Amino acid sequence: MMADEKVKIIENVLIAADTYRMVLEGRLTAEMKPGQFVNLKVEGYTLRRPISISSYDKTSGRFVLIYKVLGDGTRKMSEMKPGDELYALGPLGNGFPIEAVKSAVLIGGGAGTGPLVQTAEELLKTGAEVSAVLGFPTKADVYGVNEFKKLGITPFISTDDGTEGFRGNVMELIKSKGLNAEIVYACGPERMLMAVEDNFDRGYISLDIRMACGIGACMACVCKDKKDEEKYYRVCKEGPVFKIGQVKI
Ligand SMILES: Cc1cc2nc3c(=O)[nH]c(=O)nc-3n(C[C@H](O)[C@H](O)[C@H](O)COP(=O)(O)OP(=O)(O)OC[C@H]3O[C@@H](n4cnc5c(N)ncnc54)[C@H](O)[C@@H]3O)c2cc1C
Numbered sequence: 001m002m003a004d005e006k007v008k009i010i011e012n013v014l015i016a017a018d019t020y021r022m023v024l025e026g027r028l029t030a031e032m033k034p035g036q037f038v039n040l041k042v043e044g045y046t047l048r049r050p051i052s053i054s055s056y057d058k059t060s061g062r063f064v065l066i067y068k069v070l071g072d073g074t075r076k077m078s079e080m081k082p083g084d085e086l087y088a089l090g091p092l093g094n095g096f097p098i099e100a101v102k103s104a105v106l107i108g109g110g111a112g113t114g115p116l117v118q119t120a121e122e123l124l125k126t127g128a129e130v131s132a133v134l135g136f137p138t139k140a141d142v143y144g145v146n147e148f149k150k151l152g153i154t155p156f157i158s159t160d161d162g163t164e165g166f167r168g169n170v171m172e173l174i175k176s177k178g179l180n181a182e183i184v185y186a187c188g189p190e191r192m193l194m195a196v197e198d199n200f201d202r203g204y205i206s207l208d209i210r211m212a213c214g215i216g217a218c219m220a221c222v223c224k225d226k227k228d229e230e231k232y233y234r235v236c237k238e239g240p241v242f243k244i245g246q247v248k249i
Pocket residue numbers: 037047048049050051052053066067068069070071072073074075111112114115207208209210211240
């Protein structure tokens with residue numbers, strides 16, 4: 001069940017350019033599924049900040065958020081210290097369904113890499129062969145390699161300027177490696193998700209769209225069905241994860 005809980009910060013460290021890894025502890029970890037998010041109350045702001053749950057450990061109650069400093073709210077988060085507390089509403093959204101498949105490719109772009117870590121762990125538990133392809137603007141932005149290596153996956157990296165890994169975007173990298181799988185799981189910027197939709201038939205994408213309530217009550221986050229003009233989805237409630245081909249990006 002969803003809860004609004006005061007959670008304690010265990011760790012909050014810089015891991016790449018303007019990118020932080022925050023470890024939190026709370027009872028709401030017990031309910032988490034890969035690809036869900038929490039809506040954080042940052043002191044001084046009425047609107048909460050939605051951040052994906054990168055990974056969790058149900059035994060210790062700890063969960064990890066990976067976030068990029070974009071504006072005032074995330075800047076304030078980056079200044080918080082271990083021992084500080086904040087309210088987290090969650091877990092929210094539907095998350096990535098873990099399907100029984102032989103092979104899966106996880107595709108992450110920038111801040112969208114976070115939620116793929118727990119997704120990888122859950123897919124590995126089913127015995128699937130999992131590869132990860134992560135794209136960033138430049139070397140200084142790259143993160144997540146260690147998280148995937150801990151799971152036994154060496155991710156393929158692309159940077160737009162070629163300062164680390166493949167020069168180009170994730171889709172070009174996937175094509176150059178001839179990577180294919182039964183299913184893909186993707187999270188990242190809109191342009192990347194559109195390319196994933198164009199190139200794969202089976203899988204899931206996670207949308208990042210401006211939200212307010214985060215619980216399906218305000219309609220701030222709607223997107224349209226890909227085929228039916230009259231049909232809408234609330235990204236916070238019916239998403240943020242959608243099947244490939246389901247929504248108009
Ligand atoms: C389901 C979901 C999961 C997300 N997961 C992550 C993640 O794992 N890591 C990460 O770095 N970012 C993530 N984001 C984006 C993150 O919510 C924004 O970067 C953040 O809210 C910006 O807040 P700010 O105060 O720094 O920026 P400001 O621009 O000052 O924010 C002003 C308002 O706009 C909202 N807002 C601004 N940008 C976004 C955005 N891109 N998406 C949604 N709301 C926004 C803020 O929540 C706030 O209410 C996610 C967004 C969604 C919807």
